[in-house]
Structure formats: C-alpha cells, structure tokens
Amino acid sequence: MESVRTAPNPEHYTCVIEIPAGIIRTSVSRLDTTEILLDTRVRLKTTDRFEVVVEHRDGPSEVIHARFHSSGEAGVVLRWDFQHPREMISLDRLLDAPFRGTKGRKLAGELEEALKHRSLLVRTSAIAARRDSVRVLSLSVVKDLIQEALDEAIESSVRQFDREEREQLLRESESQFRDRLAGYEEDRENLNAHIEGLKQRVVRAQQLLEEERKTAVGVDRFSLSEKTVIELEHRLSTILDAATLKGQVSAESEQALRRTLEDVLDRERERVRDLESQAHNDRIGVLDKKVGRLSRSLDEARQERDRAQSFARKLEVSSGARFSRQGFEPGLSLSDPNRVVKLRLLTDLVDENRQLREQLVNSDGEGQSGAFSRKTKHN
Incomplete structure (x- = not known):
C-alpha cells in the first residue's frame, strides 16, 4: 500500500x-x-x-x-x-x-529533512518479524555518498570536456569566424569598387547634363525638308517664268523673290529651332533620369557596404580576434569567387558608356545631310 x-x-x-x-x-x-x-x-x-x-x-x-x-x-x-x-x-x-x-x-541545509520526508516509517517489530538482521546507513553517510557522487560526476565531465572537446571547439569556432570575416571583407571590397565606379559614372553624367543645359540652340543651324525644297522650287520657278516672259527682272519680281525666300527660310528656322529644343529637352531629361538612377544605386551600394562593415566590426568585437586584412584583396583572377560579378559590372559600365556616346553623337549629327545656312541682305 x-x-x-x-x-x-x-x-x-x-x-x-x-x-x-x-x-x-x-x-x-x-x-x-x-x-x-x-x-x-x-x-x-x-x-x-x-x-x-x-x-x-x-x-x-x-x-x-x-x-x-x-x-x-x-x-x-x-x-x-x-x-x-x-x-x-x-x-x-x-x-x-x-x-x-x-x-x-x-536547499543544501534541508537535505536531511528531505530524506526524512521521502522515507517510509516502518515499525521495528515489523522488520524483526521478517529479518533477523538489517544493514543501517545513517543520514550523514547518505549525504556524504551523494556529495561524493556529485563531485566525481562534475570533475569527470569537466575533465573530459577540457581534454577532448575544448580545443576542437575553439579551432572550429576560429575557422568559422575567419571564413565569415573573409567573406564580409570580400563583399566590402567589391562594394567599394562598385561605389567608385558609380561615383565616376555619376560625375560624368552630371558633367554631360551641365554641358547640355549650357548648350544654346543655334539660330542659324537648320536644314530644309524635302517638302519645303519642292515648295521653294515651285514658287521660284513661277517667279522666274513670269520674269522670262516679260524679258526682264523688274523690281516687283525681285521683291517677290526676296519675300518668298525670307518666308520659307523663316518658317524652316522656326521648325528647326523647335526640333532642336525638343531634342535638347529630351537629352536633358534622359541625363536627369540617369543621374537619379546612378545616385540611387550609389546610395544603395553605400548602405550595403556600411551594413557589411558594421557586421564585420561586430564579429571582431564579439570574438576578440584581430585578423590581418592583407589577404583579402579583390581581383579578377580565376580563383576570385566574385570574378563573374565583377566582369558583369565592368560589362554594364562599358555598354552604358558606349550607348551614351552614341546617343550624343547621333543627336549632334541629326539632319546634317541637308543642312545649310544663309544670310539674306536687304538692299
């Protein structure tokens, strides 16, 4: 029971x-x-x-x-x-x-009370009825045995841990820390290179933008469209035919010829100014967007670099280790783990610069095949 x-x-x-x-x-x-x-x-x-x-x-x-x-x-x-x-x-x-x-x-002081509380009270007469003799352990002996067992277990576990696992754990922790720190250092170097490239692109784009804003649309630069040339030929032929029939060029014919040329050329100048102004504004808009995009990319790269640097510093502080950073130099060698990313970045930079140069050359040389300039004098 x-x-x-x-x-x-x-x-x-x-x-x-x-x-x-x-x-x-x-x-x-x-x-x-x-x-x-x-x-x-x-x-x-x-x-x-x-x-x-x-x-x-x-x-x-x-x-x-x-x-x-x-x-x-x-x-x-x-x-x-x-x-x-x-x-x-x-x-x-x-x-x-x-x-x-x-x-x-x-509670160490209540161990004896706990043993008494957990013990079962049995009458000596009941024990004598079943056994002639019994072995007895005093409470002090039980407490000493418990304490000795605890001390031996603690000493054995600490000794085993020190001898077999401590050095291995330290080596593994140091190796993992070095690997992680090396990875963050490489990321930081790559981000620095990316930031420098973005800075140069932003500066170049800003220079092009300022040059484009300072560029004035030339008043005398214009070209005649095919439709205008046909109209001019028709009107001039009409005036010349009339003068030929009369046998002489009258003052009235000369004035009509001047008015025709002035009218046609004025309209063409206005059209060309509108076209160049529109192209000028378009180039400014494109450069504005490019500067904004490069600035955002630069800010994001700086933030990512700062996060990597902060994490690397936390790793150094938390471990108490200081490692040399001379072995983490970025490059384009075949063994560089970030070689593909760097090559892709360089390719993008070259392509964007080539597109920008072609765009500027095309915009400056637009319509040069039919261009001519002329000044009319009123006598």
Whole structure:
C-alpha cells in the first residue's frame, strides 16, 4: 500500500476555487496526496466538483480537479479527483516545492529533512518479524555518498570536456569566424569598387547634363525638308517664268523673290529651332533620369557596404580576434569567387558608356545631310 505524503508546511499554500457565490481565495490547513483541507466555512454540496488552483508562496501554481468530501469545524475537505495523469505530477510538484525553491534550487541545509520526508516509517517489530538482521546507513553517510557522487560526476565531465572537446571547439569556432570575416571583407571590397565606379559614372553624367543645359540652340543651324525644297522650287520657278516672259527682272519680281525666300527660310528656322529644343529637352531629361538612377544605386551600394562593415566590426568585437586584412584583396583572377560579378559590372559600365556616346553623337549629327545656312541682305 502506497504511503500518504503530506506537505510539511501547509500554511505556505493558498487555494483558489470558484463557487456559485463567486471566486474565493483561502488558506490551506492540510495538503497531502489524497485530499486538501481548506480553512473556510463556505457551504458546498456533495455533488460539487472544482478546478482547484493551489499555489505555494515560493514555488509553483498548479490546477487540479477535486470534489467536495466533507465540512466541519476544521474547514472544508476536498478529495482529489484526477482527470489526467499530469495532475498527479502537478501534485507531486506542489509537495516537493519546499525542497526545490522558486528556481528549482536544492536547499543544501534541508537535505536531511528531505530524506526524512521521502522515507517510509516502518515499525521495528515489523522488520524483526521478517529479518533477523538489517544493514543501517545513517543520514550523514547518505549525504556524504551523494556529495561524493556529485563531485566525481562534475570533475569527470569537466575533465573530459577540457581534454577532448575544448580545443576542437575553439579551432572550429576560429575557422568559422575567419571564413565569415573573409567573406564580409570580400563583399566590402567589391562594394567599394562598385561605389567608385558609380561615383565616376555619376560625375560624368552630371558633367554631360551641365554641358547640355549650357548648350544654346543655334539660330542659324537648320536644314530644309524635302517638302519645303519642292515648295521653294515651285514658287521660284513661277517667279522666274513670269520674269522670262516679260524679258526682264523688274523690281516687283525681285521683291517677290526676296519675300518668298525670307518666308520659307523663316518658317524652316522656326521648325528647326523647335526640333532642336525638343531634342535638347529630351537629352536633358534622359541625363536627369540617369543621374537619379546612378545616385540611387550609389546610395544603395553605400548602405550595403556600411551594413557589411558594421557586421564585420561586430564579429571582431564579439570574438576578440584581430585578423590581418592583407589577404583579402579583390581581383579578377580565376580563383576570385566574385570574378563573374565583377566582369558583369565592368560589362554594364562599358555598354552604358558606349550607348551614351552614341546617343550624343547621333543627336549632334541629326539632319546634317541637308543642312545649310544663309544670310539674306536687304538692299
């Protein structure tokens, strides 16, 4: 038959239950593995069942099912009505709470009391009826044996860890740290190279933008379209035919010829100015967008570099190691892990520069095949 365990200090416990009249909190007069005695005079029914919350002042708080058993001058008795095996474990934790403390610490000064509490009280007459002689260990001997076993286990585990694992763990940690730091250093160097390239591209784009903004649209630079040339030929032939029929070029014909040329050339100048102004504005817009895009790329690259540098510094500080950085030089050798990224970056830079030069050359040479300039003088 299993012995009944009783809590040594029931006054250290409190109980919370919910009854029809409301929730009450009461002190505990007795607590064991079968029942709990509450210091209260509330009236309960024999059919009442509860979820009892039992709390230890320096230990755990557990919820256990119980049913009403009896009441009297001492208080109300509730019998445990376990609904799940874990409730039995919860009750054991409550009974062991005085010997563990709030943080699971064994109270060295109460080891003897704990052994007494866990021991089973048996009468000597019952032992004599079954055995002629028995071996006896005093509590002090038991405590010494426990302490010796603990010391031996601690010494063995520490010694084994120092000899077999300490150096290996240190080597592995140092190797992993070096690898990670090398990777971040390479990333930082690549980002620095990328930032320098972006800076140069931004400066060049800004220079082109300023040059384009300062460029004035030439008044005398224009070209005649095919339609205008045909119109001019038709009108001039009409005037010349009329002068030929008369046999002489009159002042009226000369004025008509001048007005025709001035009218046609003025309209062509206006058209060419509009075209060049539009092309000028388009080039400025393209360069503005390019400068903005390069500036954003430069900012993002700087932020990424700063993050990599910050993380590398944190790694150095956290490990307390200082490594030489002379071995982490970027390059385009075949063994460089970032060789493909660098080649792609250089290719993009060359392509964008080539496109920009072609765009500027095409815009400057547009319409030069039919261009001509002329000044008309009024006599």
